[in-house]
Amino acid sequence: MTDSATTIQPASGPASLAERRHANRARRLSKSLIALALVVPAAVMYAVFVLRPLGLTIQYSFYDWNGIGASTWVGLKNYAALFDNPVLWGSLLHSFILIVFFCLIPVILGLFTANTIRGFSTSRLALVSRTVLFIPQIIPLVAAGIMWSWLLTSKGFVNQVLTAVGLGGITRAWLGDFDLALPTMGLIGAWVLFGLCMLLLLAGMSKIDPALYEAARIDGATAWKEFWSITLPSLKQEIGVCVTVTVVAALASFDIVYISTRGGPGNSTMVPGMQIYYLAFFERELGLASALAVALVIVVLAIILPVQRATKEDKD
Amino acid sequence: MIASRREVWMGRILLILLMAGTIVPFLTLFATALHKPGTYPEGLSWPETPYWSNFIDAFKVAHMDQLLLSSVLIEIGVVPIALLISTLAGFALGHLRPIGSRIIFLVFVLGITLPYEAIIIPLYQQMKDFGLLNTRWAIILPLIGLFMPFSVMWMRAHFVSMSQDLSEAARIDGANLWQLFWKIHLPLSMPALSSLAILQFLWTWNQFLLAIVLVSDPLQRTMAGSLGAFQGQWGTDIPLLCAGSLLILTPTLLLFLIFQRKFVAALLQGSVKG
Numbered sequence: 001m002t003d004s005a006t007t008i009q010p011a012s013g014p015a016s017l018a019e020r021r022h023a024n025r026a027r028r029l030s031k032s033l034i035a036l037a038l039v040v041p042a043a044v045m046y047a048v049f050v051l052r053p054l055g056l057t058i059q060y061s062f063y064d065w066n067g068i069g070a071s072t073w074v075g076l077k078n079y080a081a082l083f084d085n086p087v088l089w090g091s092l093l094h095s096f097i098l099i100v101f102f103c104l105i106p107v108i109l110g111l112f113t114a115n116t117i118r119g120f121s122t123s124r125l126a127l128v129s130r131t132v133l134f135i136p137q138i139i140p141l142v143a144a145g146i147m148w149s150w151l152l153t154s155k156g157f158v159n160q161v162l163t164a165v166g167l168g169g170i171t172r173a174w175l176g177d178f179d180l181a182l183p184t185m186g187l188i189g190a191w192v193l194f195g196l197c198m199l200l201l202l203a204g205m206s207k208i209d210p211a212l213y214e215a216a217r218i219d220g221a222t223a224w225k226e227f228w229s230i231t232l233p234s235l236k237q238e239i240g241v242c243v244t245v246t247v248v249a250a251l252a253s254f255d256i257v258y259i260s261t262r263g264g265p266g267n268s269t270m271v272p273g274m275q276i277y278y279l280a281f282f283e284r285e286l287g288l289a290s291a292l293a294v295a296l297v298i299v300v301l302a303i304i305l306p307v308q309r310a311t312k313e314d315k316d
Numbered sequence: 317m318i319a320s321r322r323e324v325w326m327g328r329i330l331l332i333l334l335m336a337g338t339i340v341p342f343l344t345l346f347a348t349a350l351h352k353p354g355t356y357p358e359g360l361s362w363p364e365t366p367y368w369s370n371f372i373d374a375f376k377v378a379h380m381d382q383l384l385l386s387s388v389l390i391e392i393g394v395v396p397i398a399l400l401i402s403t404l405a406g407f408a409l410g411h412l413r414p415i416g417s418r419i420i421f422l423v424f425v426l427g428i429t430l431p432y433e434a435i436i437i438p439l440y441q442q443m444k445d446f447g448l449l450n451t452r453w454a455i456i457l458p459l460i461g462l463f464m465p466f467s468v469m470w471m472r473a474h475f476v477s478m479s480q481d482l483s484e485a486a487r488i489d490g491a492n493l494w495q496l497f498w499k500i501h502l503p504l505s506m507p508a509l510s511s512l513a514i515l516q517f518l519w520t521w522n523q524f525l526l527a528i529v530l531v532s533d534p535l536q537r538t539m540a541g542s543l544g545a546f547q548g549q550w551g552t553d554i555p556l557l558c559a560g561s562l563l564i565l566t567p568t569l570l571l572f573l574i575f576q577r578k579f580v581a582a583l584l585q586g587s588v589k590g
Contacts, residue, residue, distance in 0.1 A: 034414075035412035036408065041400075042402055042424075043405070053438035056442075060437065133334060134572075135339075138572045148341065150348065293436075296433065297434045
């Protein structure tokens with residue numbers, strides 16, 4: 001932009017041209033400095049309260065430390081413990097199982113629902129449903145946890161419904177069952193995340209050119225074929241977003257587990273977030289807790305980066 | 317769009333079922349909250365005599381007035397500052413694009429999927445060193461930092477989409493950098509800013525982990541954080557717990573119902589950009 005300003009002025013010899021170029025560079029530099037100064041407040045807050053702590057977590061993970069006394073360097077011992085101790089790697093395994101529920105159910109059910117209501121997405125019912133289905137997304141997860149713990153007790157509403165439809169035989173205290181507490185937790189997460197995914201996918205579908213569908217119908221394509229060859233490929237980016245949001249929610253889950261089971265019964269719903277909290281603030285094993293935290297960050301990146309790459313490639 | 321009658325009816329039934337699945341849990345919570353205090357009601361059942369007083373009792377025992385004040389104070393500490401500094405950074409990185417802006421931006425993006433659990437241990441130590449443990453600052457300051465990756469990315473994306481010609485024209489008219497930002501770009505950024513404000517408000521209000529780890533006094537926490545303490549204290553009195561939970565989720569619910577369009581739009585855009 002400074003070039004256009006210089007061309008207006010009359011040129012006066014090669015010497016001053018070099019001078020001007022020099023002046024231009026100085027101006028560009030000082031402009032850059034001003035711009036960088038604007039970034040400083042955000043960068044400082046980010047560095048002090050996110051980057052520095054993250055660096056410290058990595059540092060702590062190589063030490064044996066109870067948080068108060070002296071710390072001893074133990075090298076990779078904490079990481080070895082992650083692989084040896086079934087409770088620790090179990091917590092990571094549990095968070096993978098939660099991914100299946102948090103991610104697959106909202107995305108598949110969301111695709112199905114959005115595809116079904118696509119034809120009348122501007123009707124009054126559909127508009128009301130936008131508001132209603134979104135409510136789980138705005139309430140605190142803790143509130144969702146308290147509500148569902150109550151619904152899932154042995155005499156709770158869920159069992160009442162099951163008995164009413166003739167499934168009285170399978171009723172139980174769902175969150176107190178060693179085998180079923182984790183899947184039940186997964187379903188609570190699916191309930192929270194469904195509305196967001198469905199509306200994201202619906203918004204994506206509304207951007208698809210209707211002419212594509214009309215052409216397909218003239219060619220005699222079935223609804224199923226339409227879905228596979230038109231809808232699904234056009235939603236690549238939206239599906240990528242849903243997967244990213246839900247996977248992070250599953251791996252970083254803490255609030256609902258804390259409120260409804262605290263990781264129990266036994267360790268059957270122990271997730272990394274809960275385990276880090278226990279290790280750090282109750283068992284005072286800060287090194288071990290930090291190693292698990294680093295492992296969690298690596299797992300998140302290992303899953304999210306490929307998803308982002310695969311679904312965002314046609315941008316830029 | 318062509319949609320057969322059968323498809324439309326199927327869709328309507330599906331939607332109604334899904335809405336019922338969303339609302340019935342809240343109705344159960346509400347019905348339970350009206351039962352006699354100290355009882356253990358079964359499933360979804362309407363009490364013979366509704367105890368509306370449970371809501372007043374829950375309000376009193378949870379010190380709801382102080383909780384509301386505490387949450388509001390935390391919001392006031394977080395949202396305006398987070399908005400301001402992320403807008404400045406977004407403007408610089410997206411519009412002025414100084415030397416090194418790509419790398420700076422990449423460093424910000426790195427933090428976007430970071431689970432809060434990953435830094436909670438050093439944050440605790442850090443707050444202890446600063447002498448801020450058990451004060452609202454222990455929630456406010458880290459939250460501002462944690463909001464930066466998303467907020468800077470959001471504002472940068474907005475300023476990238478703004479035309480450079482506009483600034484060019486303003487510069488020719490003699491506007492300096494400050495006027496350019498304050499008089500031209502800021503007013504045009506209001507839609508992006510208000511959506512970001514909604515997101516930051518919600519994330520602050522619902523923040524739980526930082527609240528329970530860094531602040532031990534429930535009355536200095538966020539609403540969500542104090543709900544954890546409320547459950548610990550009154551978890552055995554189910555009707556009172558349900559009444560308390562409803563009270564605690566009412567403020568966000570009310571705001572959502574008033575500004576629902578803005579909320580839905582903000583959260584949808586927010587997840588696409590994140």
